[in-house]
Amino acid sequence: xTVRNIxxxxxxxxxxxxxxxxxxxxxxxxxxxxxAFAMAIASGLCGLAQGKAISASVEGIARNxxxxxxxxxxLILGLAFIESLxxxxxxxxxx
Numbered sequence: 001x002t003v004r005n006i007x008x009x010x011x012x013x014x015x016x017x018x019x020x021x022x023x024x025x026x027x028x029x030x031x032x033x034x035x036a037f038a039m040a041i042a043s044g045l046c047g048l049a050q051g052k053a054i055s056a057s058v059e060g061i062a063r064n065x066x067x068x069x070x071x072x073x074x075l076i077l078g079l080a081f082i083e084s085l086x087x088x089x090x091x092x093x094x095x
Contacts, residue, residue: 012037035093042089049082 015034057075061068 012041039086039089039093042086046082046086050079053078053082 015037053075057071060071
């Protein structure tokens with residue numbers, strides 16, 4: 001990663017900080033945009049990770065068809081963990 005990409009990601013994270021600093025009281029006047037950015041980033045990165053995981057598992061099964069069962073089980077487990085990251089972000093935005 002270049003320094004420019006890292007600084008861009010840091011700026012996006014700073015935009016999302018007010019979402020996690022909210023109190024549990026009234027939601028009147030709540031600024032929604034940082035939460036939307038956080039969810040967009042989480043969903044996008046989860047989509048990229050899931051695509052890479054599926055690609056690697058298909059390649060592994062193509063190289064060794066005898067190991068298709070264990071690879072498939074680990075793929076489903078990995079996809080569940082990746083998807084849980086997006087769900088955790090969604091739950092934290094709702095607070």
